[in-house]
Amino acid sequence: MMTPKVLAIGLDGGTYDLLLPLVEQGIMPHMAKFLQQGSWGRLESTIPPFTGTAWSTFATGLNPGQHGILSFQKHDRFNYYEQIVDFVDANQLHNPFWHTLGEAGKRVVIVNVPVTYPPRPVNGMMITGMMTPKNASQFTYPRELAEQLGEYQIDVDFIHDEAGFRIYGLPPKEVMLSEIHHVTKTRTQACLRLLQTETWDFFTVVYTGTDRLSHFFWDDLVKLLAQPTEHGRSPLQDGLITYFRDLDEGIGKLIAAAGPDAHILFMSDHGFGPSPTKRFYINVWLEQIDLLKARGTQGINDLTYWRMKIGRNQRLKALLRTLLPQKTQDTLSKSMSSSQNSSGI
Template identity: 40%
Template sequence: MPSYHKLLVIGLDGGTWDAFDPLIDRGYLPFLADLKKHSSYGTLCSTVPPFTMPAWSTFVTGRNPGNHGVFSFFQHSLEGYNLDNVGEFVNSRVLGPANLWNLLSSNHRKLIAINVPLTYPPQKVNGIMITGMLTPPDSENYTYPDNLKDQLDDYQIDLDNIRGKDRIQVDEDMDRNAMLSRLIDLVRIRRKTCLKLFTTNPYDFAMVVFTSTDRLFHYFWDLVTDDRDLLSEKYSKNEIIELRKKLNTYLLTLDNAIKDLAETAGRDTNIILMSDHGFGSSPSCLFNVNCWLKQQNLLFERSGGQDTLNPLSWIIRLGKSRFIRSITPELLEKKFKSAIKGKFEELIDWSRTKAYYEPLYLNIGGITINEYGKKSKGIVTRDQKELLLKEITEELLNIEDKAHGRKIVQKVMQREQLFRGKKASVFPDLVFFAQSEYSCSNSLVETEVVRDNPQPQRPGDHRVEGMYLVNGPNFKNDIKDLSINIADLAPTILFLLDIPLLDNFDGQIMKDLIDDNLISSRRPVMKPFDVRESAQGFLFDEKEDEALRERLKNLGYL
């Protein structure tokens, strides 16, 4: 008999009790409602930024982003200028060997991992793996073992290519009814695949991530939260009725999937239901950080006669034209942003620029000093840097949105306060947190520091506050509203499966949630961290890179 119980992890990407509790109160999600009554649950604090790639990377490694180095879809360098979403995509290899899949396998635990983001390319495991988000569309290399894909019927990873070559395109004409139908299909496909593999393959640890919840909250937050004012502005009464019916079908399908997975696992299995981050309403205002930096004489664009023949300079000039912007501002803004995307660096006068903006996510942004000796075109000395950081912090905290009578930035932290580890240096020198009403923009076209954005591209967007629920023979079932960190999951999973923990984990075993008898009888064993460098040796080919960018663009991420 093993010294541990099986463990099932169900990931609901973007899940939050802020959405699920009202849905439960309205009679949706009956199984989740009953499960919650007999479980411990609370808030799961995500990473900074609260974004899919760094969050799931922290889950898999038990380490903060300063240790694993992932904070966007792309890999970043210390010497370069990370001004936009460009560069090589991150992949499973950047996390190195000290990850959950490796630790489970090397300790002879059988595992099944399905649709966990950032698992492509699949690694050799003691069990089976189907990769998740950032798997290139049409890839033939998305399972371990390789022949596992031959057992998968009509399997899909994300929204595109659901039916032939038809794609979801994020714009005002998107058929949201059709999108809900596709999300329902995704849940059904995921459920069918899980039940097939969970019942035909022995396992100690099984996990699946439903990413459709993230897509649902992004594009249907107004519907999920029953915001009748917003809904009435966008849809007719009949359209709202049809969307609500489709939402009901989606929620029932998801609830049944959770029920079937839990019941198939059995009462003798520990269950963790979790998200990687939370959700809330999208910001209704834009904070144009580059515009503010220019006003502070910290950021300078290239200008003058030397650039009169540069088409990018003319794009910027046209983008700032009040006349042109008055004709069709939203369309032009998208066109200008698309035209200069990935070309920010050549538009900046680095001989005069002292600080620049690095996008992190939504209302969380970064300011990096153009430091001499660290940046390829740096001009700020180390002695000047500390004073400059202090001045920028004070000025950020004093920015006012006079139209709405409030401060924009609520908190500013230095990098070292947030991130620890050998990869922390790739993060911005300062990280600031704007109020939730503001989305930070890196536009060089915008001419106002702050403006209203009453119709954001997506009605819902990420928050730091995610969710979790635990149930099973090794968990207490009466702990309510206890907050944990996403980094706590990996050491807790290893402890429950009686596996030594790495001594460099940032997370802690969730002892307050675990049965006292197990805590008193099992002493955690610590194992030195293997200091080998992360195995970087993988790059997407040009076709895969292009297909991934198209998928992320169609989903509204790029």
């Protein structure tokens, strides 16, 4: 008796807060069928609930404290400040389960799972995912697989650069949506070719478009779902509907190509919601209750001193808003947020 194949489809940033209304409105019929015939539920993400962290837990079965990938960057563990030394990569992963499958003689195809660059040899094929540098010369295993992928893109260009990723200098929303849509379509096409032409036992693909849409279009999506009829929709809203219809159609094609006996899994690394309206600076709070004190500072000549003082002094903040140019305010605000929110304990 042959062991059934397994197809695991990842929707990065996928949340039932969006998927269920889309299903109810008839926009995602294949997802609706899956929910009706299968078992599903809401799971807790990792702590912290970051993409690289959560997908690394999926890949290894280890919690973040065990696999050590807690953000997108590598930090100097012996420096109190947030000094970035590099970006996380596959060399930090302990032993992804697809290597274990390969050792057991199972053929695997791994597509677009974050933190899989640089590609490591597998018993099958791999296309690396998020955190792959834009101009990487090798992002597949075997290397020659890249020649078969045509217009395939690992991620949208507006957040994908030589360092790994960026979120600044964004184009208009219509341009972003068009590129997200293109990346999703080419990923589906590449996966269909591999499903149909390669021998495999385990196949997984992660779609990142769901995450990108929620990052940049959350308010638009909320308004769209509150207006279930086509009347009064904007061109942008129509484009969002088309995206989810095409994503669902692509999912249906993948399931069909996997065959009637394949086990189908859906998963997400984290959910989504509106942006926070407030921030809690834990270092400021610890200082206020006398559980944290900066040492080795030079008082008013030390940047940390001013970060701490400005972070808790509302009057000083108001004065600086009056005196400092906006660009300087933005730079100082980012510096304060980064230092106080992320480093410390």
